[in-house]
Amino acid sequence: MDPLTTQILDPLTTPDLLSAPELLDSTLLPSVAEPAPSQLDTLVNLLDVGGPVVWILCVFSVFALTLILLKFWQLSVTGAGGKRKTLNALTSWNQGKQSLAIEQLNSSRQALPRLIGTAMRGVHQKGDTPQLREELSRLASIEMENLRSxxxxxxxxxxxxxxxxxxxxxxxxxxxxxxxxxxxxxVDPSVLSGGIWQALLTTAAGLIVAIPVFLAHSTLERKTERIAHDMEILITSVFTRNCLDPYIPGATQQSQKSGEDWKTADGAINAA
Structure with a gap:
């Protein structure tokens, strides 16, 4: 056994270790590992390195995310739910149940059913007039402006x-x-490389914010255009309820029934 090990194991010489720390080998003591930085610490470090530009982009991302969630909820309620309710009312309208169709849309607060309900009440009370069409065009413009907000x-x-x-x-x-x-x-190459990657960090942050926002904006814009298209067709269907319109359930059935009645009447005339 070497002298150093003998001195460490000897209880009589143990107090000497306090006065001679150089005798302690680092391999004899447990090593304390430094804690790894958490993801939050890493994120804060990147924000500090990026500077004010990255902080501004973070504010943009939070604001954009709030708007995206709000608009998706608004357009989903107005598009899917409102269209379903409107088609059910137009089915009753095309079957000649005008009072029932108006009643189905009276309590709705959604943009599409509310506008179609206004068109039905106007046609039911005053008929097809140029003033009614102008008023519906104005109301449709207001609703679309709200949807595009x-x-x-x-x-x-x-x-x-x-x-x-x-x-x-x-x-x-x-x-x-x-x-x-x-x-x-x-010149230290590490200084130059460190400055370059810190500079490129802001470009990466800008693209990370811009790409999802661009995709979300395109999707929301497409949904808005689809609602505008549905609004135009459904308003027209209120005025042309006796015409063949495969877009509206019930209109086709009524038109087919009218065609069958016309064929029956035509056959009776030819037989006479």
């Missing part, structure tokens, strides 16, 4: 985020080259 801010965020990221990259590159100039002939 907050789509413009999403478009601005989708277009502005990459530009902000590029601005942050340019500013970061300026700082990196200034550090190279101050270093003179003793």
């Amino acid at each position: 907050f789509l413009r801010p999403l478009e601005v965020i989708a277009n502005l985020s990459p530009l902000l990221g590029l601005l942050g990259t340019v500013l970061g590159m300026i700082v990196a080259f200034q550090q190279m100039e101050l270093a003179g002939n003793q």
Whole structure:
């Protein structure tokens, strides 16, 4: 046994270890590992490295996410639920049950059923008049303006985020080259590479914000256009309830019945 091990194991010489810490081998003591940084710490570090541009992009992302969730909820309620209720009322309307159709839409607070209900009440009370069509066109424009609300801010965020990221990259590159100039002939490559990746971080953050917002804006815009298309067709169906319209359940059946009655009458005339 070597002298160092004998001295460590000897209880009489143990107090000497306190006065001679160099005798302790690091392999004899348990090593304490440094705690790994959490994801939150890493995120905060990236925000600090990115600077004000990344913080602005974070605010943009939170604002855009709120608008996207709000608009998807609004258009889902107005589109799917409102269209289903409107088609049921138009089925009754095409079958000649005008009072029932109006009653089905009276209590609705959704844009599409409310507008179609107004058209039905106008036709039922005053008939097809130019004034009624103008009023319905005005109301439809108001409803569509409400449905298109907050789509413009999403478009601005989708277009502005990459530009902000590029601005942050340019500013970061300026700082990196200034550090190279101050270093003179003793340029450390790690300083340059560190400045470059910090500068490129803002561009990546801008694209991360812009791409999902752009996709969400395109989807919401398409949903809005579809609701506008449905609104135009359904309003027209109120005025042309006696015509063949395969878009509305009940209208086709009524038109087919009218065609059969016409064939029966035509056959009776020819027989006479």
